Amino acid sequence: MKLTLTEEQEMLKKTARDFLADKCTKKFVKQMEESETGYSTELWQEMAELGWMGLVFPEKYGGGDMSFLDMAVLLEEMGRACLPGPFFSTVVLGGLPILDIGSEEQKQEYLPRLIRGEKIFTLALNEPGYQNYDASSVMVDATPYNGNHIIKGTKLFVPDAHIADYLLFVARTKSEKGVTIFLADAKSPKIKCTTLKTLAGDKLCEVLFNQIPVPKANILGQPGQADSAVQKIIERAAVGKCCEMVGNIQRVLEMTTDYAKERKQFDRPIGSFQVIQHYCADMATDVDGVRFSTYQAAWMLSEGLPCSKEVAIAKAWAGEASQRVLSLAHQIHGAIGVTMEHDLHFYTRRAKAGELAFGDANFYREVVAREMGL
Amino acid sequence: MDFSFTDEQNKFRKEVRQFLEDEIRQGLWEPICDSWIQGYNPGFTMRVAQKGWIGLTWPKEYGGQGHSPLYRLILTEEMLRYGAPAACHWFADRQVGGSILSFGTEELKREFLPKIAKGEAYFGVSMSEPGAGSDLAALQTRAVEDGDYYVINGQKTWTSCAYLAHYFYMVARTDPEAAKHRGISEFIVDARAPGLSRIPMIDITGTEAWSDLFFDNVRVHKKYLIGEKNRGFYQILHQLDYERSGMERIMGNYALFEAIIKFSKENKLSQDPVIRNKLAQLQIEFEIGRLLGYRVASVMEEGRAPNLESAMSKAYSTEFEKRLASAAMEILGPYGQLMPGSKLVPIRGLASHSYLGSKGYSLQGGTTEILKNIMATRGLGLPGS
Numbered sequence: 001m002k003l004t005l006t007e008e009q010e011m012l013k014k015t016a017r018d019f020l021a022d023k024c025t026k027k028f029v030k031q032m033e034e035s036e037t038g039y040s041t042e043l044w045q046e047m048a049e050l051g052w053m054g055l056v057f058p059e060k061y062g063g064g065d066m067s068f069l070d071m072a073v074l075l076e077e078m079g080r081a082c083l084p085g086p087f088f089s090t091v092v093l094g095g096l097p098i099l100d101i102g103s104e105e106q107k108q109e110y111l112p113r114l115i116r117g118e119k120i121f122t123l124a125l126n127e128p129g130y131q132n133y134d135a136s137s138v139m140v141d142a143t144p145y146n147g148n149h150i151i152k153g154t155k156l157f158v159p160d161a162h163i164a165d166y167l168l169f170v171a172r173t174k175s176e177k178g179v180t181i182f183l184a185d186a187k188s189p190k191i192k193c194t195t196l197k198t199l200a201g202d203k204l205c206e207v208l209f210n211q212i213p214v215p216k217a218n219i220l221g222q223p224g225q226a227d228s229a230v231q232k233i234i235e236r237a238a239v240g241k242c243c244e245m246v247g248n249i250q251r252v253l254e255m256t257t258d259y260a261k262e263r264k265q266f267d268r269p270i271g272s273f274q275v276i277q278h279y280c281a282d283m284a285t286d287v288d289g290v291r292f293s294t295y296q297a298a299w300m301l302s303e304g305l306p307c308s309k310e311v312a313i314a315k316a317w318a319g320e321a322s323q324r325v326l327s328l329a330h331q332i333h334g335a336i337g338v339t340m341e342h343d344l345h346f347y348t349r350r351a352k353a354g355e356l357a358f359g360d361a362n363f364y365r366e367v368v369a370r371e372m373g374l
Numbered sequence: 375m376d377f378s379f380t381d382e383q384n385k386f387r388k389e390v391r392q393f394l395e396d397e398i399r400q401g402l403w404e405p406i407c408d409s410w411i412q413g414y415n416p417g418f419t420m421r422v423a424q425k426g427w428i429g430l431t432w433p434k435e436y437g438g439q440g441h442s443p444l445y446r447l448i449l450t451e452e453m454l455r456y457g458a459p460a461a462c463h464w465f466a467d468r469q470v471g472g473s474i475l476s477f478g479t480e481e482l483k484r485e486f487l488p489k490i491a492k493g494e495a496y497f498g499v500s501m502s503e504p505g506a507g508s509d510l511a512a513l514q515t516r517a518v519e520d521g522d523y524y525v526i527n528g529q530k531t532w533t534s535c536a537y538l539a540h541y542f543y544m545v546a547r548t549d550p551e552a553a554k555h556r557g558i559s560e561f562i563v564d565a566r567a568p569g570l571s572r573i574p575m576i577d578i579t580g581t582e583a584w585s586d587l588f589f590d591n592v593r594v595h596k597k598y599l600i601g602e603k604n605r606g607f608y609q610i611l612h613q614l615d616y617e618r619s620g621m622e623r624i625m626g627n628y629a630l631f632e633a634i635i636k637f638s639k640e641n642k643l644s645q646d647p648v649i650r651n652k653l654a655q656l657q658i659e660f661e662i663g664r665l666l667g668y669r670v671a672s673v674m675e676e677g678r679a680p681n682l683e684s685a686m687s688k689a690y691s692t693e694f695e696k697r698l699a700s701a702a703m704e705i706l707g708p709y710g711q712l713m714p715g716s717k718l719v720p721i722r723g724l725a726s727h728s729y730l731g732s733k734g735y736s737l738q739g740g741t742t743e744i745l746k747n748i749m750a751t752r753g754l755g756l757p758g759s
Binding site: 001002003004005006009069257260261268269271272273274276277278280281282284285288289292293295296299300303310312313316317362365366368369372373374 | 375376377378379383444635638639644645650651653654655657658661662665666668669671672675676682686689690743745746747749750751753754755756757758759
């Protein structure tokens with residue numbers, strides 16, 4: 001048991017941190033939030049050249065052959081920097097599912113281009129309605145017709161669908177017991193994307209499928225039997241989000257303790273007041289709790305160990321703990337923290353988005369309850 | 375990062391579990407909560423000593439096994455999981471032995487460590503006084519030099535494991551002129567020393583786990599001064615990191631945790647959404663505490679002293695224990711108030727016992743408030759007032 005990073009991981013972390021500190025300033029983040037696409041093609045290319053897209057893919061597709069745990073380190077730095085853009089969508093929601101369940105032909109077709117930064121991917125899972133985070137609530141219809149499936153329905157909160165080249169999505173054929181994962185050309189006129197205006201300024205979209213035909217060749221894995229594949233995708237995405245959240249709240253802790261040391265009131269740094277000290281201690285505890293539960297889940301995913309319980313624990317904890325951290329951060333920062341001029345809001349808004357993505361604490365508490373056999 | 379254990383470590387864990395399960399099966403003792411501080415069982419301590427499991431991390435030349443901190447983590451985690459009555463040797467094993475190893479003379483090491491490892495020397499820890507709890511440096515008990523001896527006078531309170539102890543580790547003031555932190559020294563005192571008397575304290579759970587100790591001109595040979603005279607406070611800080619480093623606070627009520635989950639399932643209470651939610655949340659919180667405890671062991675494995683990490687782990691875990699006891703009481707409703715031994719008492723009265731005991735968890739061994747001060751100032755670098 002060793003709870004520190006390897007030398008290689010430390011290097012990846014440092015490189016990512018330095019690169020993003022330079023290329024992903026808060027000014028840049030704001031610009032991307034305000035832009036239509038939400039990302040910069042230049043930065044995207046630079047990331048591809050650093051090998052980031054291909055990090056966890058096999059060498060034969062042009063990847064770096066590294067582990068999910070290695071990518072966890074990268075995702076943490078991206079969370080720390082509030083990196084905007086479709087990296088998570090492309091790699092975690094698009095590329096890794098294709099690697100999981102795609103045919104060799106499909107992998108050859110899509111992965112090299114993804115890894116070179118030439119194509120953007122995303123996954124459409126959630127649908128209108130409440131408390132529906134997994135495959136069981138999928139209603140988008142896939143009706144077989146003439147060798148294709150005709151897709152009709154609405155997906156919601158799809159990240160980066162408006163700029164995606166390819167859209168993975170989960171749909172249900174009425175005659176089949178389980179769901180099917182499809183891949184479609186996102187630029188098709190029969191797919192209508194509307195970017196939603198979100199709290200975090202991330203580009204989540206409503207996606208309407210208007211009777212788009214999808215050929216059999218674009219089915220990923222087994223038709224009608226993809227429920228467990230979808231579960232794995234969600235688990236991995238949830239852990240990926242947790243990794244971003246670790247980076248987020250770690251940075252928030254640092255900003256807050258720095259502020260508490262500098263800000264003076266009543267002729268002394270506010271960090272010398274016991275209440276502030278205890279708040280910071282609570283924040284540090286939450287940051288470390290998120291860190292270790294997240295990395296435990298990431299490690300288990302990396303090792304291919306079954307880990308539904310550990311993923312659920314990590315995501316449930318990350319969601320609620322990050323809310324506590326941000327609340328205390330705001331309390332300690334005082335008024336300056338609730339301005340757009342200060343940087344804290346970037347973290348606040350992204351922490352909330354992270355909490356809501358791929359299942360919240362209530363959803364995962366029920367997963368834990370089931371795993372406990374309650 | 376690697377969250378797994380080696381084959382050898384897993385084998386050790388299995389061996390410990392087997393031993394404890396066998397003991398329970400033979401009816402030698404029953405699992406209890408807080409077994410590390412309330413479970414006195416000289417027979418058990420002797421059998422554990424025979425396995426070589428006291429002083430596991432100490433050098434072999436002193437009777438230890440020379441194992442790494444991870445082995446002690448595994449051992450103690452299992453002891454606590456099974457609620458094993460390890461109180462006789464717990465304090466010596468956990469901290470006093472380590473203190474002697476870190477600061478004691480060769481003579482002191484040779485006199486005590488082998489005896490502790492053989493299960494023949496039980497230690498009580500005697501730090502607090504009526505006027506010195508969180509503010510330990512304010513202690514008043516005096517140790518005055520007289521030839522080759524120190525003469526100790528004063529009163530200690532909340533001395534652990536006192537009624538069975540062979541020895542006390544205690545702290546006294548050796549320089550009343552110096553600043554309070556700089557005039558304290560650590561001593562080992564024989565429990566049978568003339569002038570030393572004891573009055574038991576009954577805590578809120580009705581248990582005699584602590585005592586008041588009265589020192590009336592107790593003579594202690596100078597060789598039983600641990601480390602440097604007047605450097606006791608700084609040596610204690612080091613010891614406290616280890617006192618707070620273990621899995622006690624996350625595992626100390628494991629018997630209750632297991633029992634309430636089992637009870638809820640058997641009585642179909644876990645179908646109720648509120649109770650279900652409550653238990654799942656406890657499981658999540660438990661896992662976080664477990665990881666924070668493991669992280670402390672990981673720090674020790676690297677050879678570092680776990681200062682911020684121990685404080686964090688203990689502060690978090692005792693709050694968890696309080697929530698666990700509280701949740702168990704809520705689930706049991708009016709039955710929760712029944713005490714061990716009562717007619718109709720559910721889960722052997724573990725809930726009511728822990729409910730009462732939990733009022734002290736966030737106080738003993740460093741109050742949550744003090745721990746958070748340490749985390750903030752020594753851990754995060756925030757300025758002192």
